[in-house]
Amino acid sequence: MAFEDQRTTVYKIDPEHPESETLPTLRTEELLLNMGPQHPSTHGVLKVILELEGERLVKSTPVMGFLHRGVEKLAEDGTYHQFIPHTDRLDYVCAMYNNFAYCRAVEKLLNLQVPERAEYLRTIVAEVQRIIGHQFWLSAQALDIGAMTVFFYCFRDREILLDWFDELCGARLTTSWYRIGGVERDLTPALIDKLKQFLDYFPPKIDEYQVFLEKNRIWLGRTKGVAVISAEDAVNFGLSGPVLRGSGVDYDLRKYEPYSAYPKCEFSVPVGKNGDTYDRYWIRMMELYESVKIIRQCLEQMQEGPIMADAPSITLPPKERVFTNLEAMIQQFKLFSQGFDAPPGEIYCGTEAHKGELGFHIVSTGGGKPYRLKIRAPSFIHMGAFDHMARGYMISDACTIFGTYDIVMGECDR
Amino acid sequence: MSVMALTKKILQAALFYEIWDAMKVTFRHMLHRPMTFQYPREHRTIPDAHRGALGLLRYDDGQERCVGCDLCEAACPSHCIKVISAEDVTRPLQRYASEFYIDITKCVFCGYCVEACPVNALAMTKMYEYSTHDKRSLLFDKNRLYDIGERHLEDGKKYLYAHNQEKNVEESREYRYYFPQSVAKATQSAPKHLK
Amino acid sequence: MGLKPATNPDVEATSIELSIDGKTVTAKDGVSLYDVISMTGKIIPAMCYHYTFDPFGSCGMCLVMQEGKKAPVRSCTAKAAAGMVIRTEGEDLFLARKKAVEKHLSVHPLDCPVCDADGHCELQDMAFQHGVTNLANAKQKFIPEDTRSPVLDFNMNRCIACAECINVCKDVLMIDALQFMKKGGFNQVVPKGDLPLNCEFCGDCLAVCPVGAITNKFSKYLYKPWQIKKTTTTCNYCGDGCQMYLETKDEEVVRVTSPLSWKNKWGDRSDTAKGHGGLCVRGRFGFESLDSQSRLVQPLVRESGRLVEKPWLETMHGLVDRFVEIKGKYGPDAIAGLVTARCTNEELYLFQKLMRTAFGTNQLDSSVRYGHMNFVLASQHAVGLGRTSNDWEDLTKAKAIIVIGSNITETNPLTAVRIKEAVRVYRAQVVTLDSAITNMSKLASHPFLIKPGSEGAVIDGLVKATIDLDLVDETVVGEHFQAFTALKKAVANLSMDQLTAQTGLASEVFGEIARIFAESPRSIILCAEGIVRRTNGYQNVLKLMDLAWITGKLGRPGCGVSTVTEEPNEQGAVDMGAASEFLPGQGRYDDPEVREHFAKAWGTELPPPSSRAHLVEILKRCRTGQIKALYILGENPLATLPASMEVRAGLERLELLVVQDPFLTDTAKLAHFVLPACTYAEKDGTFTNFEGRVLRVRQAMDSRGESLPDWHIMTALANAMGCQWDYESANDIQSEIMKLLPGYYNLGQPRKALPTSERYSSKGYATEVMERYQATAESKTPTRPFALFMGQLLMHSGKLSVQAAGLITIAPNTSKLRMNVRDLEGLGLQEGAKVRLTSDRGSLQIAVQADQSVAPGTCFFPEHFNEPPVKDLMTVTVDATTGVPSFKQMWVNVEPV
Structure with missing residues (x-):
């Protein structure tokens, strides 16, 4: 990378006598500061080259790719099915949402209908994941700004949900629970009970988090009016999710392009006014309440039924049939060794993850493997607006601004 | 105001x-x-569905379940499984895995191999404490895997039940055909020349 | 011939029009409807169909709806007729096809996990494609596996009775080793007569089996298709140059598969003229030499009489010092080199360049000298083309083929398949002239058994009969009337009675053969080891050229005199100049213009033409002590040549013997330095097959142990000897060849070159021809009663195949002399009895075995084995013109002990 390291400007101290050589001059220059890739508050291996004038940011250039693992290329190597565990490792904080977005994209390519119960299950788990995501964001953001207590409380409650995931799918983070055409495993009554308990337990906790922050004058000082972005700019930078809604743009894919069980649930989309860090914080807090609402509704509405689509050429046969049944056995072998035959075509499917619009663009030339797969990662897109939003703020705000995007480098670098 | x-x-x-x-x-x-709890002294209760280290299972009569079909190798997204199979000389037509390796350092614990296995020879267990000073010992071979399967047989079975791979009922262990090797009884009896 | 297109290339089938899915399609009359549909790009599933043979119609998958018929029809067995209205798609057809799959599935065992075909199984694909999910009343067959064959296992539980194996065996290969048999309530495929399978083991039945009913014993249960890396490469066994897929897993060769497979079942029947894509037993089951444990993995250096493993660096330092020392002390002519034609073109090129530039000697030769050189030189002399003028397509579409002195089904099985197709599809007349009962003679329209060693006389007779019966092409001979007169005069000296007595053929037979040959529009003479590896090979090829010339077959498309080669790259070795008389591109070594060209390109002086020496001469010079250092690349003269050549004495006298080989051969055991080389599976390059097609050899796996590709070793050697070679891959060498021989690679196609008889028949022909027809006119009365032949077996090729465990299992060294049953009876011998075999060169004791293919009065021993050393009974005759040593035939006494 070719950055000019010696961009030096000499300012004369006396502007009235610029030609005078006798006057003593003080040489000032812009300072180039490498923040990261190893820095506790850059949320992973992100490097930002900050151009500073004193403590103020003049220009900042994010340098990405330290966590690049070639996930998109990996997708071309395996079957569609085999890529699901790889999506876990994109935004490793919220694996379920990545699974969801990917499966939705493939289903769109295959034009596959998912059974109703599976849709409800997907929505429930996605919203649980949204809660986890926002909790994680809140704890990290508060920690960045200096409020450590919130971090502990958030993680305490997040732990409950991670254990719930463990019980549901066998892993706390790398879930791989969604399947193309449905979900891997149904919710057991015990899991539903636990979730219901959590729903009763959780809303007071949200208030509790807010006690620490809402009125805290340091928090307010560090967030209100910081990193303001206008609605127009936010749209132009392609921002999405809470970052976009913070600027007053009412855009949520769950409402705008309803999918899964969302159209059957009532919920509102909180929208901010000022486009500053505080508004984005507020939106996320409100979304926690909304998520609880959505989960409650889903649990009530959900009926018994199959959890996988009945499409023998795409979905796996039930295991007990594999043991006894040649057709199921053949299906099992074909699907695992060669994958299903996707129709040739090109699709894009965006899903409203808690960070913003997580989209998968798949190009298929037929056969069991994608020809090309591109991930529209919100973290990556949001980093594009960093320079714009950080200009003129203090160096200490830089951390707040990463934080407000809720970036995860696994997703950003892919 | x-x-x-x-x-x-x-x-x-x-x-x-x-x-x-x-x-x-x-x-x-x-x-x-x-x-919080004090980890080495206290342990988490691990749910049945937990995807821990992999083990190979045997049937109740001690027969190896694995028939060396290599489907786990095909299903594995991280290419960490290697199976070499051969014909069992003592039982004509019976295929088995003469060598079976799982590079647990590469494993992503997705459980696809278990899902793929047409005889439920693989199961994930609740074992998660196998850190070592020697990375080479993390290439689990057939013996190690069967050993894990033996020591965590109950966990393995519970895993299979939890993930709908096997039902905890007698019928689930019946097979219509002689192939793969039946556990309890085949619904169609094998002819004399195969006995 | 059933429904396939009218396959007479001379007759154009009438064109018809029919409608398929609403589109009007033009097709040839009488073609299978299935072919017409697949021609339009629509693929209808069919499990029993393969374009190489006639439709069988057992699977019931290729159903289509024909307007005017209530039920769907099987498109494969239906003939396309004008005005048909066909629908190939629709729910009803889908369901009907699904029913057909269900029918097959319902008796199929649940053994995908253990089946080798899993992942490469048409039944699986079809079941999946048609979404079969719920079978009723499935039952199991419980048929025990037939494991009696050494190569293939028949698991008839999995069979879907598509008969592809039976059809390919009967129709394409004309071996007919399989049949259906009702056993245990099911129709099963069994070897003929339900005996253990005993056939040519080409494995094409295995290739076309759409399920796992026929399995390869060598790779049984080892790996599934998805674990295996598949590399397209060229077979290393004979000069046919078959393309094959080498399937490897890491360092292990799992199996070899052929382009012929149920996976590519759609094609035009006429395309098979270029090859049907199958392999022979050597190609398919002879792969175990590649990863054999006996491969050399470390350089060996002789230290106090023993070969000791040494690292490469040390070995090369020592080796180069010795070479430099010898070159300095005795001059460049103290060094000679031998190379095998199993190397790639690039390596052969590099070898001769190494010898001529780095060592500065023209004493080099290759295994082409064992026979093919006779043909090359004769053909070059006669028609100016140093290779055969006919390719597989010519052979397939020929109307008359004279196979003389060639056991083609054994030596070049895939070329034999071309002749079989000529017989079966194009109705060719095939004349076989051999002193053994070859497989081809069983299929030929005119099989003739001739007396041992009388090939030359047979040709004399044919030429004479052609002239006597006035079957000559007047226009062609008119152009060179003088030459023809000389020939006529020369032939007039021959007496037909004498020829008849010599050959054992009646004079009418000569006339008949001559007539068939002369009157067919496309006639080809195929001569091979029986001509070029025997005495007078050079002259006999020229006589065949004469025969072709006077009948007007020389230079006419689709006609000519052809040969086949034993080693994969014999033609390449000639083309690359790995012979003392040639420079690359078959330029004569003594041609100043050619010398100039290469001297300039290589930036060095070429050694003088006078110093040239061919194989026999090199070995002689080794014996006399003229040659001090011999660099042997893959050759094994000690095990190949009879004791009378005194190879051992020669090699032992050398100051430096370097052997570069993948295996520790007999010759290598005498060497001072043994350099481990790679096999063809571990390097890139090209082979030139006998037709002149340049075929790619691709690296399938990493080199075994410390072994290195030959070009790599030679480059290192040359650079150490002071050359500046900067080849980093076979590609670099290739680009150099491309520059020097523009158009050689020619995208792998043989360059069409029509041979011309112009030069041949004008210059000095008359004097030459007199000599030629007198030479064999002298009758030789054998002093001993039996003719002993050494030759090739189907399962083996040279000495290489004995390293392949699989081939040795199929055809082990029986250490027995093969004789005709009548002779055994005449001598009062039982199978396995010991006899004393005596020739002019000595005698040995050997057991006998009956062999149907051995003619009475002859006996046979495979040349691949030296245990017992039958080869040492042979005398060597060296051809005066070409220097080819012939030692494959001998008169012997067989006496019971």
């Missing part, structure tokens, strides 16, 4: 009211039981 409200606000600001508010929450938590 009324005078009252303004006064209250000034007062609150002067007294750092929000700190008292927050401290209230903090102090209340002093009365709670701690959420």
